Amino acid sequence: MNQWEEVQKLDVGFQEQVANLYKNLPMELRHVLATWIESQDWETASTHEPVAVVLNSSLLTELEKQYSHHHSLLHRHMLRRIKEQLQETYKGSPLSMARDIATILSEEKRIIAMAGEMEQGSQEMCKQSSPVPERHKHIDSQVAITSFRLQRLDQEIKGMVDMQDDFDSRYRKVFSGDLANGDPECQKQETVELQMIFNELDSKRKEVLAEMMAVIIDIDVLMKSVLALELKDWKRHQQLACIGGPSSTELDQLQNWFTITAQSLFQIKRQLDKLSELGSKVTYVNDPVTQQKAQLEEQVIHLISHLIKSSFVVELQPCMSNLSQRPLIIKTMTHFSSKVRLLVRLPEVDYQLKVKISFDKDCPPQGSRHFTMLGKDEKVMDVEPSNGCLSAEFKCLELKSVNGMKGHEVRQTHNPSEGFLTVTEELHAISYQAQFCMQGLTMDLETSSLPLVVISNGIQMASGWASVMWYNMLTDEPKNLSFFSSPSSSSWSQLSEVLHWQFSSSVGLGLNREQLSMLGNKLLGPQTSYNDCQVSLAMFCKEHLPKRTFSFWTWLDSILDLIKKHLQPLWMDGFIMGFVTKESEKSLLEGREVGTFLLRFSESHLGGITFTWVDNCSEGRVKLSSVVPYTKSRLPMPFANIVCEYKLIIDGVLIEPLKFLYPRTPVEEAFGKHCITPLVEGNASALTFPYVHSDLLPISILPTTKLTDSPHPVMPAGSPWSPNLENILDDLLNDNEMCNL
Template sequence: MDQEKELDHEVNNLRRSVQEIEQDIQVLEDLQYEYDIKTKSSEVNDETKSHATKESQREEMANEQMFTDLNIKREMVIKEIANSLTLAEQIQLTLLSEELPEWKKRQQMACIGGPHNTCLEQLQNWFTVVAECLQQIHQQLKKVQELVQKYTYNNDPLTLGKSQLDEQALSLFKKLISNSLVVEKQPCMPTHPKRSLVLRTVQFTVKIRLLVKLPELNSQPKAKIYIDKGFSEMDTVKGCRNFHFLGSVNKVMTLDESSGCLAAEFRHLTVRETRPSNRSKEFSLSMYEELHLISFETQLVLPELCIDLSITCLPVVVLFGGLLPWAWGFILWYNMCCSEPHNLLFFLNPPPVKWGQLSEVLSWQFSSVTKRALNSEQLRTLADKLLGPEAQGDPEALIHWNTFYKGSSGSGDSFWQWIYEHLELAQKYVPNIWNDGYIIGFLSKEREKALLRDKLPGTFLLRFGENSRCGGIIITWVERSQEGEAVVRSTEPYTKIDLNRISLPNIIRDYTISDGEKDPVNPLIYLYPDIPRDVAFGRYYTSASDALGGMNEDRLSGLKIQDGTKACQ
């Protein structure tokens, strides 16, 4: 915020200084006109008088003073223009070397679930004000030239530095416009709006836009889209695929209603492979590891200037029927570790990432598709699984790609697969009670026992399965033995297959156990820490009874699914 306020202050100073120059040029023009009238009048008087008089001497002294004032005013105007251009250059340097890269980094994080308020409108405002000021200075220098043409003299301040200021103003304006083209919306399939940068051979959308809003730019230029243009890195890896677009690759940039700037959205493009690839097992990257670049080119034709613009999207993964969750793992890792959009060979040797960064991104995966992020307890459980309890969730500890993607949760399955399956479970099958905070989520068995040990009998909690290859929710409750000791019991995981048939609140409501001697009872009385079951879940109950019938008892020894196979643990 401090940096934003400081930049706002500098931009306002630039606008104010340019407005003051406008006023000073008007004063200069009036002064020059008055001086011109006075000098011509004095010349006429000199011709009609044969000798000098006191009146003519006073007139001459007045003219000399007026010339001095005129010269000072000219010096002041040209100095003010130079100072304004210096300020504009400083602001532009900040915009292009700091603010624009930081915005691109925020957008990059937003693509993988981070905060979506990337402040593009603020950036557009700064770009536009600087462009307007540079344009106004350019017109002011034209006015200065008109004044010079009407009247000049030796060592005229307006002529000494004007050509250099002209070049500086034009160069700054051209550089600003050249860098004002951005990718407002990164490539994304409409069917998966939360999974940018993963494309299948179906239609996808991508949008570019200018950050400068000027009437002179409304010429409706054409933008052209390319894939992998000018990047030969992939040719060094045997078997990498080549692609082309189906659909029109040209789009007219028109005024965007929301921003007022020129923009073009490509909505009906499809990626196709140009030719079958001969993939080499020794050298080739996998389909998920191949990164491809989508880029754009356009040209702005202005009254005195022609500017070429280009911009490149973040790398995309192109699938042919592959699993989107796997590809999304690659997109996450790349964008966590790499800010170079052209590093297409990243996955030949992917670097590690710090746990502090990975934990934040994992939390984003849940907050971006539900209303609830992962809390510190859940993240600590994940850290223990990846790093071991002895690391104590050290934010500086390094996680390697193979550990995250190909390595292990407790069962030897991929850690990322385990995370994603529960992410999908929370998003699609139990969104309401997940958003309510009723599912503790990632929790170790040891921590689970510690939470329930001192609670009333019948207190239960909901957590994700520790070793579930397909994702599942385990119900764990506490009982008291005859000796009064706490006994913790758990169901097997309720998987997507189960929750597609019956809602979890209904399962909790109708859950019963029986030891064969007594009537079946529901042991689930209080949701941890002490919420009565029906208070927590009553609004989600449906009138239908438990469609799984007598399957509840089987949960204690292994749930049988319709096809007769055992549920994932």
């Protein structure tokens, strides 16, 4: 493979770098004489004028050979123009031409090498990460090939213009009688040549139109089989990202493909306009331009319209500013924002697209609440400096109910087939409209947000988020507002992945296999395998757990809230085992040293965490003790301080029962770095306010009577302390007694 063939296989970005080298030297010359040019010593010729003179003469000779060997009028015309351009550019200075060619060949090698290094690096990344970059590279190649073919078509059409001008000039000569002395023989010869030019012109029109049709078909396939699927895949990733899944960063790449494809289509439209001009000057019976131009233009306009309309997307789904991790839930009279983007980047439409936003443009199901949207509902799309995209972001929008509902009401809407839907199962949508105008084309653009839930009170948040998770987990439909009239069930494998996302996105660390297995047990009971078990929406967030007054999701969401606000550093370090049943903790702690403890979430208290420790080991029996679960209202200090400073009073003696975090990590080693050090004497505050320093200590009081065999001793009514002292301790300790869970 010669160097020029390697250049033609480069990605479009590198080809553009090569094209910029040909400012003086015609690129057509490089193409026609590629092998010969690369076989000459241009480096020597660039510094030795005698060698440059010889190479210049040889180059012109090679051009003459090409001219004589080709019978195509267009090719011969191109070669003649190359020769004229060389003579005009270098004007008898072969040394300058040799320098230009030497520089171009050297730069081509450098660009080829750089492209090779990048390709090798991309391949290594593909091996280390995923096959997606390889797929993207294939699409880049398809888009680049289309662009390159259209550049060649531009050159072909330019040659046709020159050929037609030549035909027109000869035609006027022949039929104006302006030939030398009206010589019949000369006129006959001119007529023959004129016919040859006409035949070549007709053939070239057919070739150009055939190639144009082939490019249009390829673009159609690219849009339907590649770009449409890539866009659908991005939208699905966006849905899953809304409920905590991995976010997609491919929108800039999509914009690049959409933009180049749109530019190609508009380039074809301009080429058709140019062919139409040629046809208006010279036409004839069975003229291919007259016969095919209208059909091709109709196809191109259809593809442009489809591409532009599909490129209008919601980049950021509606989200309240104070709740960015839970989009698609909007609380009435609370600010929220949203952002739309046009994936086709064309300078001609910058700052011209005005987007209008509306709420529930397509009416929601019968019986749903109605809202009016407050805030600026129109905005002109701007170019973002960071990535050059065309977008419009709507901020400080609000929803106001027009039903006269009060904030605390939990209204239900009737569904004839399924009974009643709660307000958090009502789905609404925001629509965005714009009008695109370019090169005589006008089209209406419209897109819509994913279905969203509107709440009027914070107590509806957990239920609303359950609806958002359920919808986006189970369907990729962009706007099925009746979904909850008959919601599908989820497999445990689907649901467990989403629950893992809730923890990883909200508190930084997801759930491991053991934790998910325990959750499956809690929701579905003991199973050999949970993956294929089905979970209904009612099981997940409506029905109460056995012997509890709350649902599975309400319990889990309260734990998420507790971790996020009070326990995140400990959760991130893996110190909280969390989802462990009482039965499991006994088997884990059995045989462990006295003072070994673990942290788990309460099964009976919403948003509660407790610690259970090995209290005593005698006669082969392990005695465990647990503290009353700490909830948000019972956390006066960081939980790490509570664990490190926890005291137990037994028969008036103060002891520290927590020694080792399961399996055997000293408590100070695990929790010391997370403790907040109290103020000490001698600091500025102590000097200004010379009070005696005091601490709030987490203490439990154990009864004086002999411990029972129960693994969780119960606090008796009495206490070894005097009534006054016990009351003082009760006030200070915030009722942190020992109890059964």
